[in-house]
Amino acid sequence: MKAFDLDEIQTDAILETRLYRLAKLEIQKIREELEEKRKAARKIEAILKSPEKLWAEIKSELEAVEKEFAEPRRTRISDEDVTEEFTAESFIVKEDAIVLVTRDGWIKRQRTINLASTRMREGDEALALVGGSTTESVILLTNKGSAYNVRINDVPQSTGHGTPVQQLFKFKDGERLVAAVGTDARVMPEFGMPKPELGEEYEEPYPHFLAVTRSGMALRFTLWPHREVSTTRGRMFGKLREGDEFVAVFKVYAEDDVCALTRSGRLLCCTAQEVSLLSGPGLGVVLVKLDDGDEVAGAFPGSVTVEVEKATGGSMKVGSGAVKPTARGGKGAELWKRGAVKKITLPEPTLPDLEASEAAKKQSKKA
The missing domain is CATH 2.120.10.90 (DNA gyrase/topoisomerase IV, subunit A, C-terminal)
Known part of the structure; x- marks a missing residue:
């Protein structure tokens, strides 16, 4: 108000405009995120409704796991009985x-x-x-x-x-x-x-x-x-x-x-x-x-x-x-x-x- 010779009403108007613009930006971000989630939901629903798409998705995920963790087996396979009885304790x-x-x-x-x-x-x-x-x-x-x-x-x-x-x-x-x-x-x-x-x-x-x-x-x-x-x-x-x-x-x-x-x-x-x-x-x-x-x-x-x-x-x-x-x-x-x-x-x-x-x-x- 001192720097630009503004009265109180003008100053409030300027501040409210800035706050409105900031709020508008946040609303836009929420709308964009909501649209992304809706697209993901539609994709998931389409996969669940189609057995072919479902098995294709499973195959794709298994192949990704195989590619990421492909390494020789670390555990030893034996015919020795190593079973142990487990209880709730x-x-x-x-x-x-x-x-x-x-x-x-x-x-x-x-x-x-x-x-x-x-x-x-x-x-x-x-x-x-x-x-x-x-x-x-x-x-x-x-x-x-x-x-x-x-x-x-x-x-x-x-x-x-x-x-x-x-x-x-x-x-x-x-x-x-x-x-x-x-x-x-x-x-x-x-x-x-x-x-x-x-x-x-x-x-x-x-x-x-x-x-x-x-x-x-x-x-x-x-x-x-x-x-x-x-x-x-x-x-x-x-x-x-x-x-x-x-x-x-x-x-x-x-x-x-x-x-x-x-x-x-x-x-x-x-x-x-x-x-x-x-x-x-x-x-x-x-x-x-x-x-x-x-x-x-x-x-x-x-x-x-x-x-x-x-x-x-x-x-x-x-x-x-x-x-x-x-x-x-x-x-x-x-x-x-x-x-x-x-x-x-x-x-x-x-x-x-x-x-x-x-x-x-x-x-x-x-x-």
Whole structure:
């Protein structure tokens, strides 16, 4: 404006003209590119519609490859059988990972997980932290008595909330997770030992899993039938009477104590051997006898101390030391006179130390 004594309107007109011309050039380039692609598309359609043109194109491309890469064979042809059996594991990059499973049924895989900072949906909490090689699996146990096995490598990686397990498996109505465990021998010693023969008792030194139902039934079972990856419908580990469900599933050894806490505040603890070890899915035995209207609110290993919140307010710590272990089938000891159990909080799951487990395993082999 200063150099040519132009007013503001004249200056704007000059600038807009230049911008218009530039935009027009870009539009022309786009039109030319579009016309080229249309010509290429018409050519491809003509080739696909004509078998003669299609085979001519294939021949031309093969001849071009032959001309470009024409050189003597580098591999040696032999009648020696060098075939090797490949499995799904052959194509997995073997590395350690941690899988987080939440109580609301979300699952995700990361190299390592810090529960204090990892993302979970509001109101959700960690159910289990499963560690192991990407070639190993996670076994998910539900309140309906089903066990679902997914390879760790197939668990979606995520820095967010993760993936609902219903996207990986076909859950029944009302089905939800109650436990999760890995198959890596570093965290599940059972799979580092020889598999017991059919008909054996699977007793020590094998760890088992104990499942407790809302109606007070309990059973022990081995994870061997659930060792391999399952279909989307899973496999049964226990049976239920109509209207019943499993409220807890956890690992035990034969001499361990197990405890069941009823809604009315009665606690029964007994040794795991009191509960029958089943070779297949079954109903189990009566762990605790319930009064009318009562139910099992939760169950846990005797070595664990849980926090119990009462409906009337307040909370208390409860473990096997709270009562004297007895035989199964009784009503248990009364912890308080009034008020029902509102919530049972188990200890927060800890991060598996795979390196320490590997070192201990090697030391055991040397010994």
